[in-house]
Structures are given as structure tokens and as C-alpha cells.
Amino acid sequence: MRNAIVAGLAGALLGAGLAAWGTGAFDREAKAAPCWGGLGDETLKGLFGDARIHVEEQRLMRGRGEAVLGTCRITEQGKYFYEDQLTVRVHRLDGLRGTDAHDWPAEFLNPFMAPLGKDLPGMASTTRAWLALSPRCTGELRSDGPVVVDLAMGPANFDDDWVGEDDDARRAAMGRAVVGTATTVLRSLGCSTPLPAPPATLPGTVEENRAADEPLCGVKGLHLPASYAKKPPPGGWEPFSRHRRSGDDALVRVCDADRGHGPRLRLTTVTHPGLVNLFTASALRGGARVSGADRKGFGAVNAARAAYRAACPSGEVLFMVEQSDNVQGHPYDLTAALLPGYAAAEAERLGCGPLRIRPGPED
Numbered sequence: 001m002r003n004a005i006v007a008g009l010a011g012a013l014l015g016a017g018l019a020a021w022g023t024g025a026f027d028r029e030a031k032a033a034p035c036w037g038g039l040g041d042e043t044l045k046g047l048f049g050d051a052r053i054h055v056e057e058q059r060l061m062r063g064r065g066e067a068v069l070g071t072c073r074i075t076e077q078g079k080y081f082y083e084d085q086l087t088v089r090v091h092r093l094d095g096l097r098g099t100d101a102h103d104w105p106a107e108f109l110n111p112f113m114a115p116l117g118k119d120l121p122g123m124a125s126t127t128r129a130w131l132a133l134s135p136r137c138t139g140e141l142r143s144d145g146p147v148v149v150d151l152a153m154g155p156a157n158f159d160d161d162w163v164g165e166d167d168d169a170r171r172a173a174m175g176r177a178v179v180g181t182a183t184t185v186l187r188s189l190g191c192s193t194p195l196p197a198p199p200a201t202l203p204g205t206v207e208e209n210r211a212a213d214e215p216l217c218g219v220k221g222l223h224l225p226a227s228y229a230k231k232p233p234p235g236g237w238e239p240f241s242r243h244r245r246s247g248d249d250a251l252v253r254v255c256d257a258d259r260g261h262g263p264r265l266r267l268t269t270v271t272h273p274g275l276v277n278l279f280t281a282s283a284l285r286g287g288a289r290v291s292g293a294d295r296k297g298f299g300a301v302n303a304a305r306a307a308y309r310a311a312c313p314s315g316e317v318l319f320m321v322e323q324s325d326n327v328q329g330h331p332y333d334l335t336a337a338l339l340p341g342y343a344a345a346e347a348e349r350l351g352c353g354p355l356r357i358r359p360g361p362e363d
Helices: 041-048 103-108 167-188 226-230 273-285 334-350
Strands: 004-006 052-057 070-077 082-092 122-124 128-132 147-153 206-209 242-245 252-258 264-270 288-292 297-301 305-312 315-323 357-359
Touching (some): 041 070, 041 167, 082 167, 122 167, 128 167, 273 297, 334 357
Antiparallel strands (some): 070 082, 242 252, 288 357
């Protein structure tokens, strides 16, 4: 058993000055696997190697209106200071008020995330992982978000700087860690349905360069407004020429289009029913109205985000376009310009087209 210091019930301070949490109703021996028994030696070794670690574990508990929640932190202790830290959370995402519609997706629904595989509604990268628990076990409300187990290691959106030979191994370790933790949480809820193991290797991010006549993010028929061709930016570079995207078969398809560290555009399609709920507030009251000719859904648009929620034969789907910066000399208007074409193409791909929408009220 690897060498670990486990936070005690007394709440003693650890070397980093952090208050320790007790394990309460989920007391375990010091040599038991961390994070409610979910992280075994092999998984920990994949994340921390042979380093000495500190474990701070809050007991799993039921909150007001919550199925279960809890937090666990594992900190690697270097020779002179603390190194990596893994934070594991169990919590329900807010779909009623929309408070989790921005920060959580930016961190956990991005192109670095790879799907965990069939029957595992979650994703993992080298620094982040999440898995949504079955509503049969958590008592999920129809309009609320799912209860998720999510893992964070290092700064948000830091994956780009982690590129290296151990990328595949780290991504796989994060996948094993989130599935192992979710299994123990489900067991604590009395849910005996076993989770399958994630694949030994998870797919990586697809990165490609786009020529001027090619569609954005590989989405059929989706192009920048004509004004971009008439007035190219200084230097003649093609705006949004670099694409980084996750797989098309994931519950969440995400593509970032940018040019190095320049202007950025994100296109997102969400098919997971619980995660669709995260963006209901954005689609209902996130700006000017977006209407559909066939009344299949509802949407809203502002300069930073355009979202449309549609009813498809397979369930609710969310189509979203986000712009985080403008291109010099062009209006900050890509969300409104691109959402109709993006939603139409993605609806066709998913088998729920034709979908015809436009900014503005219904006629």
C-alpha cells in the first residue's frame, strides 16, 4: 500500500496549512483507498507515481435537496513543497437557475475532453474528468442537472501545456479514477448497477488547420460571414484557422476555432439529457430571442453566447456558439451569424433535422 497521510477527524492542520476534514459516517482505516475507497494503488500510481501524498476527505453526505455530495483532496508532497493536487467532488449541477452554465462547462466540456466510452456518460483529459450518475440512483429532477463526480488536477484548461509522451497514460488514469470514484458513490446510494471499465486508451484531441474555403470545425456548410473574406485581418492570416475538437460520437461535441492565442470561437453540441438542462437559462433568457420555423425548441443570443434547445426524436439537444473575442475590424456578432447554420447542420447529423432557426421573434 502506497504511503499516504489521511486527514483525521480532529481537523488537524496539514503542512500546507489546510484544514483537514473528518470522514464521519464513512470512516475508514488509514490504509484504505482514498476518496471513499474509490482510488486504488494502480490508479494513484498513474496520477502521482511513487510520490508521498496527503489525503483530505470530507465524508459523503446528503444535503438539502441533494442526493449526495462530498469533496476529497489528494496533494503530492515534494521534497521541499507541495506538487500536484487532485480535487474530487460529488455534487449536483444546477440546471434550474443556470449557475453552472459557464464556469463548469469551460473547465469540463472543452475539446481536450475524450468520451469514456459506451455506457459511461462522462469524459476525461489529462487534467480533468467527469461522470454523470444515473438519475435512477440520485433522484434527479426532470429540469435539474445531473449529480456528477468530477476530478480536477492542475489549473483549468491547462491541457495544452501538458502535451507529452505520457498524455495517453494520464488521460487513461483520470478516466479510471473518475469511474472508480463514481462506483463507490453509487454503492453508498444503494445502487448496485456496476459501471463498466473505461477503455485502456482514450482518444486524444483532433487538431487541424482550416483553409479559407473549408467549413468551420468540419461542420457541413458552416462558414464565416462574407464580410470576413472581403476584409481580411492585417497580415492576411485566415481568422479561426486552427481547429481543436473532441469526437463526433461523444455526448458532448466541442470544437474551438482560433489562431494561436488570438480570437476564439467555440461550437458545442450537447446530447446528454442532464447536461442539456445546464443551458436552459441561457436558451430561455440569455439575450435576444431565437425562434424556429417548426417550433421544435427555444433559444436566445447575445454577443458572447447563442444557445438553442431543440426537441429531437432521441431526446433534448442543445446547440451553442460562443465567441470570446472579436477579429480586428469586424463586429462582435458571430454568435448570431453562425447559430442557425450550426444548429441546422448538427441537427441533420443527429437525425433530428431539418431545423430552421433565426434570431428574432416568431412571425
